[in-house]
Amino acid sequence: xxxxxxxxxxxxxxxxxxxxxxxxxxxxxxxxxxxxxxxxxxxxxxxxxxxxxxxxxxxxxxxxxxxxxxxxxxxxxxxxxxxxxxxxxxxxxxxxxxxxxxxxxxxxxxxxxxxxxxxxxxxxxxxxxxxxxxxxxxxxxxxxxxxxxxxxxxxxxxxxxxxxxxxxxxxxxxxxxxxxxxxxxxxxxxxxxxxxxxxxxxxxxxxxxxxxxxxxxxxxxxxxxxxxxxxx
Amino acid sequence: xxxxxxxxxxxxxxxxxxxxxxxxxxxxxxxxxxxxxxxxxxxxxxxxxxxxxxxxxxxxxxxxxxxxxxxxxxxxxxxxxxxxxxxxxxxxxxxxxxxxxxxxxxxxxxxxxxxxxxxxxxxxxxxxxxxxxxxxxxxxxxxxxxxxxxxxxxxxxxxxxxxxxxxxxxxxxxxxxxxxxxxxxxxxxxxxxxxxxxxxxxxxxxxxxxxxxxxxxxxxxxxxxxxxxxxxxxxxxxxxxxxxxxxxxxxxxxxxxxxxxxxxxxxxxxxxxxxxxxxxxxx
Numbered sequence: 001x002x003x004x005x006x007x008x009x010x011x012x013x014x015x016x017x018x019x020x021x022x023x024x025x026x027x028x029x030x031x032x033x034x035x036x037x038x039x040x041x042x043x044x045x046x047x048x049x050x051x052x053x054x055x056x057x058x059x060x061x062x063x064x065x066x067x068x069x070x071x072x073x074x075x076x077x078x079x080x081x082x083x084x085x086x087x088x089x090x091x092x093x094x095x096x097x098x099x100x101x102x103x104x105x106x107x108x109x110x111x112x113x114x115x116x117x118x119x120x121x122x123x124x125x126x127x128x129x130x131x132x133x134x135x136x137x138x139x140x141x142x143x144x145x146x147x148x149x150x151x152x153x154x155x156x157x158x159x160x161x162x163x164x165x166x167x168x169x170x171x172x173x174x175x176x177x178x179x180x181x182x183x184x185x186x187x188x189x190x191x192x193x194x195x196x197x198x199x200x201x202x203x204x205x206x207x208x209x210x211x212x213x214x215x216x217x218x219x220x221x222x223x224x225x226x227x228x229x230x231x232x
Numbered sequence: 233x234x235x236x237x238x239x240x241x242x243x244x245x246x247x248x249x250x251x252x253x254x255x256x257x258x259x260x261x262x263x264x265x266x267x268x269x270x271x272x273x274x275x276x277x278x279x280x281x282x283x284x285x286x287x288x289x290x291x292x293x294x295x296x297x298x299x300x301x302x303x304x305x306x307x308x309x310x311x312x313x314x315x316x317x318x319x320x321x322x323x324x325x326x327x328x329x330x331x332x333x334x335x336x337x338x339x340x341x342x343x344x345x346x347x348x349x350x351x352x353x354x355x356x357x358x359x360x361x362x363x364x365x366x367x368x369x370x371x372x373x374x375x376x377x378x379x380x381x382x383x384x385x386x387x388x389x390x391x392x393x394x395x396x397x398x399x400x401x402x403x404x405x406x407x408x409x410x411x412x413x414x415x416x417x418x419x420x421x422x423x424x425x426x427x428x429x430x431x432x433x434x435x436x437x438x439x440x441x442x443x444x445x446x447x448x449x450x451x452x453x454x455x456x457x458x459x460x461x462x463x464x465x466x467x468x469x470x471x472x473x474x475x476x477x478x479x480x481x482x483x484x485x486x487x488x489x490x491x492x493x494x495x496x497x498x499x500x501x502x503x504x505x506x507x508x509x510x511x512x513x514x515x
Contacts, residue, residue, distance in 0.1 A: 076437070106433050
């Protein structure tokens with residue numbers, strides 16, 4: 001699903017953000033990406049959805065390679081991915097339904113197919129009764145659910161979540177995490193960047209830890225000198 | 233297209249002040265350009281009127297055979313540069329002189345003035361070189377005593393026309409450039425105001441063409457509306473100048489006016505294409 005081969009990303013002003021990173025996330029897998037702020041987690045995610053290209057090395061996502069993907073092909077890749085952010089990135093002047101429908105419209109879904117799909121997605125994320133609410137009328141957890149519903153519009157093979165619970169309280173975080181688990185259980189791979197070590201420890205999923213631009217730990221490939229976190 | 237139009241109308245409704253400001257900025261930029269265009273048009277018309285007075289006068293020798301003169305008139309009229317040839321008899325010359333010059337008021341004997349051929353040239357053939365060449369050819373007729381065409385005056389007129397043309401071209405390009413920059417910057421504000429929406433569209437897999445289309449339509453519509461406003465303002469300015477200063481001036485013909493409005497739309501479209509293109513490259 002995702003393969004990083006000796007990927008280095010260097011920014012002209014801030015220097016090396018990722019250094020010689022190699023890892024693989026399989027189809028249907030759930031993996032956490034952890035590490036302190038500025039460690040390189042978001043850079044990895046941006047490289048996955050090809051917002052950035054590596055300075056050296058290669059990123060492969062769903063059969064598309066960073067080395068030869070053309071700019072006009074990136075939308076095709078993004079339609080196979082779902083992306084969720086800490087700040088939800090909803091359009092404030094549109095209702096929950098309209099936010100989800102918007103993603104379907106811009107990807108060319110036939111008009112008549114949109115309302116039933118929006119209804120199904122709202123039900124899936126537990127917001128069937130909040131379709132006509134504007135984002136400001138929803139709690140943080142509910143807004144993130146709308147964002148997740150929007151990320152699911154194209155039935156993605158991979159869901160990328162960049163600190164999805166960063167702005168949420170404990171209860172909402174648990175709800176969002178359960179939703180991501182359910183999505184994963186239905187076959188969608190999930191790559192989730194998080195600071196929430198408690199959440200990571202409580203789960204059984206794979207952990208990839210990044211620090212100062214380097215992958216310092218991968219629970220799928222434990223090193224003898226660095227045992228995995230106790231709860232994993 | 234339905235979605236594009238909906239997004240354009242949403243954009244207008246969501247930021248009405250920005251939309252009005254954009255249209256007004258476009259309108260005033262095009263108005264300044266239009267005013268310059270009006271000045272250029274009227275200067276050009278005035279010069280054209282003066283140019284129409286460029287003529288070659290060939291004085292006919294006394295006793296010249298009328299058949300030879302008539303044949304020469306037909307011959308000269310067939311020159312490609314010549315618009316018309318008239319024979320001015322001494323009587324007609326005297327009548328004209330008495331009308332135009334006070335000192336001829338007391339002259340009644342037409343014999344004091346020679347007959348002449350009055351040769352007018354077609355537009356595009358009134359430059360000093362062509363006028364001189366035609367004059368030289370006319371001079372070769374045996375019955376022609378002398379040829380006059382105000383060489384110095386034709387040269388001066390030609391210089392003025394060239395200077396006016398070059399100044400008009402340079403100023404026109406400068407005004408158009410300033411209008412494109414101002415309009416581009418205005419549309420860039422609209423693009424920046426919708427940056428979040430653009431980033432979301434791109435994240436969910438919208439193509440660049442899809443993202444760009446509503447902005448192009450928006451820019452074109454604003455350009456056309458701005459162009460119409462600019463045309464209305466230019467017309468009001470023209471009427472005011474016409475009435476208060478009493479100058480017999482000319483306004484754009486309907487074809488040129490329509491072209492100006494379409495140019496507004498095209499500038500809006502180009503400004504949008506540049507702004508949104510730059511934004512898409514940057515994000």
